[in-house]
Amino acid sequence: MVKKFIDEESGKVVEEKVMNAITIDCVIFGFDQGKLEVLLVEHGSGISKGKWGLPGGWIKEDESIDNAAHRVLQELTGIEDLYLEQLKAFGDPKRFPLGRVITIGYYALIKKADYDVKAGFTASDAKWYTMDQVKDLIYDHNEILSYSLKHLRNRVRQAPIGFNLLPEKFTLLQIMQLYQEVLNIELDKPNFRRKILKMKLLVDLKEKEKNVSHRAAKLYKFDPEIYKQLTDKGFNFEI
Amino acid sequence: MVKKFIDEESGKVVEEKVMNAITIDCVIFGFDQGKLEVLLVEHGSGISKGKWGLPGGWIKEDESIDNAAHRVLQELTGIEDLYLEQLKAFGDPKRFPLGRVITIGYYALIKKADYDVKAGFTASDAKWYTMDQVKDLIYDHNEILSYSLKHLRNRVRQAPIGFNLLPEKFTLLQIMQLYQEVLNIELDKPNFRRKILKMKLLVDLKEKEKNVSHRAAKLYKFDPEIYKQLTDKGFNFEI
DNA sequence: ACAAAAGTGTTTTGACTACACCCATGA
């Protein structure tokens, strides 16, 4: 199958061979004001015109699946550096109404705060939704989304990947709210503080919040060394 | 693409449409005499003749991916009832030398003891290998295998799925050896016993081992209710 | 002063560890 692409260098439309009957779809998670959000796109043509769904695309003949996912995300958000992981393949014979198409699901975690400042997002028909705003999506995208949320909930308790949703500098409360939102639980502040600090993952930036109408909290960032260590061998966040 | 299949009812060869450029490959784990094993098949034709690899096959146009995996396993082992889970898709452009083929990896856990008694396995060129006997496999099958082992190690600590490798009736030591082998760790017997019994997952069968040259151990089976409960909501087996 | 969130301290409970020890059975 031959599809048209926009070349990043020249901006021209080029034609490339892509794989037939296989696509990728990405769940892009963001975190803003204590709420977990997902980035959806509006379908502008075809039988699903006007409905919303996950961003996705085709896999080129000569690129890996991971690369295809990275490319799609880069084209949509302009962000190069994000956390991206394959979920699994979704292949119900009836999932796509116009023929047999298997899709490979991915999910990404982005620092929304960072992204907002930068360029990105020329696609006017892309929009952030909080999880409870998400209604009926195209094809099996609701299934992919709910699977990815389930997966995120598991992963977040085994590796410190959730922190990829936070800005570079953050407070302890922000982390706690993140965990509360993602896992849909209530946490005890004192105990949470102690637990997270004991992991040695956080570096005290010797800075404080500004312009808050309460005692300013210390700002932290991650120690990339410890982060890598904990991500590799896993940590136990049985909060 | 059209491929030949053997119809299960009539035994005749039928032709069916299958998906192009997508296959499935299955890692089948067994457990025997304290050792984790994997079932491999010898490739009898083509450029990989004589080499060993994971059992796999094509996906029919009208079947789900999970079904394809079940079918392949059923054809090979004769076992209907096994634990089967998708791993992920493997899609390096160069993974298959004769063209671009994406494969979807699965892993299965079977009760080898049960299987040995039953029929199954007409394929003469299928053989069990312990993990350290596995050498150079075709394509990227070593990668799929090592990924599945890593995945199994994670899963086994979060849900009681490892028990699918054990026979219907088993002793506490067998479970312990299973965990020791899969996770490659040493465990303390008294502590392990208490921990596993406290989970209430095991049912005392009021039976004992026979013909062992030491004190006979109690036999247990699983409580399917608790098993389901623990599998769904996860358990913490941070042994 | 008050609201709001930051941050500390303390008690209790219960799990996990390490290791000593006794029991049953076939060779």
Added chain:
DNA sequence: TCATGGGTGTAGTCAAAACACTTTTGT
């Protein structure tokens, strides 16, 4: 009677839970 694994008991340690409390800052 010895080897082998089955099975129980216990003291010490450490983490988690629950919750009372003090501190800082803007309005």
